[in-house]
Amino acid sequence: MDTKPFNAFEMAQKQFDGVAEKLGLDTATRELLRNPLREYHFSIPVRMDDGGYLVFKGFRVQHNDARGPCKGGIRFHPHETVDTVRALAMWMTWKCAVVDIPLGGGKGGVICDPHNLSDREQEAICRGWVRQVAWNVGPVQDVPAPDIMTHGQHMLWMLDEFERIRGGRFPGFITGKPVGMGGSLGRTEATGYGVMYTVREAMKELGIDIRKTIGAFQGFGNVSQYAVRLFKEYGGTPISVSCWDQADQTSYTFRRESGIDPDEFVAMTDKFGTIDKDKARKAGYEVLPGDAWIEQEADLLVPAALENQVTAVNAPKIHKRVKLIAEGANGPTAMEADAVIRDRGIFMIPDFLCNAGGVTCSYFEQVQSNMNHYWSREEVLSQLDHKMTAGFKAVSDLARKKNVTMRDAAYMIAISRVAEACRLRGWI
Numbered sequence: 001m002d003t004k005p006f007n008a009f010e011m012a013q014k015q016f017d018g019v020a021e022k023l024g025l026d027t028a029t030r031e032l033l034r035n036p037l038r039e040y041h042f043s044i045p046v047r048m049d050d051g052g053y054l055v056f057k058g059f060r061v062q063h064n065d066a067r068g069p070c071k072g073g074i075r076f077h078p079h080e081t082v083d084t085v086r087a088l089a090m091w092m093t094w095k096c097a098v099v100d101i102p103l104g105g106g107k108g109g110v111i112c113d114p115h116n117l118s119d120r121e122q123e124a125i126c127r128g129w130v131r132q133v134a135w136n137v138g139p140v141q142d143v144p145a146p147d148i149m150t151h152g153q154h155m156l157w158m159l160d161e162f163e164r165i166r167g168g169r170f171p172g173f174i175t176g177k178p179v180g181m182g183g184s185l186g187r188t189e190a191t192g193y194g195v196m197y198t199v200r201e202a203m204k205e206l207g208i209d210i211r212k213t214i215g216a217f218q219g220f221g222n223v224s225q226y227a228v229r230l231f232k233e234y235g236g237t238p239i240s241v242s243c244w245d246q247a248d249q250t251s252y253t254f255r256r257e258s259g260i261d262p263d264e265f266v267a268m269t270d271k272f273g274t275i276d277k278d279k280a281r282k283a284g285y286e287v288l289p290g291d292a293w294i295e296q297e298a299d300l301l302v303p304a305a306l307e308n309q310v311t312a313v314n315a316p317k318i319h320k321r322v323k324l325i326a327e328g329a330n331g332p333t334a335m336e337a338d339a340v341i342r343d344r345g346i347f348m349i350p351d352f353l354c355n356a357g358g359v360t361c362s363y364f365e366q367v368q369s370n371m372n373h374y375w376s377r378e379e380v381l382s383q384l385d386h387k388m389t390a391g392f393k394a395v396s397d398l399a400r401k402k403n404v405t406m407r408d409a410a411y412m413i414a415i416s417r418v419a420e421a422c423r424l425r426g427w428i
């Protein structure tokens with residue numbers, strides 16, 4: 001078996017190379033698009049609460065901005081690597097292009113573990129991150145957003161630092177801001193709802209009545225929580241979620257055959273997303289090993305936690321009832337697993353289409369912030385549904401027409417659009 005550590009950027013490049021070949025892209029365009037345009041690597045010195053100093057490593061990768069300013073989140077994670085950030089920046093380029101919003105792709109990160117940092121220390125990291133790139137990001141250059149372990153408060157600290165340096169008020173510099181401070185209504189639920197809009201459309205195409213379906217979800221964070229909620233609203237039965245347990249340093253799956261209740265879980269979840277096992281058992285949930293989510297007898301699987309969760313090892317454990325996988329997370333399926341899933345005829349909604357609701361709503365937030373005029377939640381969600389549905393339909397039409405997988409079709413649309421923008425600008 002291959003023991004080489006998983007490298008998300010190698011996977012993103014391999015996926016790109018395969019599609020570039022299918023599209024017959026010329027060598028120079030391939031070279032331009034398979035690498036980031038720009039990268040910033042820097043150190044962030046922080047005075048810690050104990051009076052000592054620690055130096056954190058930070059990144060910003062701008063993969064491509066031919067279609068508009070770069071857009072992408074900033075992750076705080078102890079195991080962050082620049083290759084993961086590169087891959088995610090590239091996926092952002094394709095994600096913006098596939099749902100046809102006028103933005104490019106970027107991503108940032110800091111190697112740190114917020115679990116072990118006070119609010120003041122996190123604020124210092126946020127401000128330090130902005131100080132390093134304040135002249136390379138901004139509303140017309142590169143617009144950051146929250147991602148794993150970052151949220152609205154981090155964005156406001158970053159915005160405040162940016163505005164101090166650049167002199168003025170630039171709410172369109174960053175998205176994921178709290179509502180009332182330049183944030184958009186609907187942003188919290190946008191990614192999870194977007195996942196479910198595409199699931200709804202896929203089920204229509206597959207002739208499946210969503211009200212008769214069972215779903216198993218991995219993760220119980222921002223994406224999963226709202227995907228579960230809308231799935232329930234559509235009449236589906238979510239039976240399990242899984243989450244990371246910080247104290248035990250492992251993950252668990254929480255399952256209840258009669259259906260799970262997201263509100264119940266929220267009440268038993270701490271601020272890092274760890275669900276209390278004792279309370280869950282008392283509420284009638286089985287507590288299973290973390291990877292049990294993939295073996296559930298369900299129609300729908302939604303990996304919405306981390307990358308590389310569906311692998312050649314666990315893909316064969318996917319239950320025969322499963323008809324649809326909706327990739328809520330970025331890069332949750334390893335390439336070898338993709339082949340297993342394709343061969344079994346399971347319909348796959350690829351990550352950068354499936355979870356594009358977040359960036360689409362971020363784009364709406366940016367538009368509203370730049371106008372300094374804010375829309376109602378209904379307006380935001382109806383525009384989001386429209387964009388996601390149109391994106392899904394374009395991809396599934398092409399997949400059928402060219403007899404390719406949904407992932408390949410999504411790549412073909414996105415890469416063609418970005419290559420065309422580079423060509424029209426006279427870059428290549």
Ligand code: NAD
Pocket residue numbers: 147148149191218219220221222223224242243244245251252272273274290304305306307328329330355356358359
């Ligand atoms: P989050 O931090 O809110 O939630 C992550 C969830 O995954 C938590 O419930 C955590 O307990 C769980 N988890 C972590 N490790 C796990 C493991 N090994 N096994 C099982 N569960 C585990 O993050 P999120 O915002 O929901 O993002 C999830 C994924 O979706 C990431 O891949 C992220 O890049 C992607 N994504 C997020 C957004 C967004 O708007 N939030 C948009 C697009 C893509």
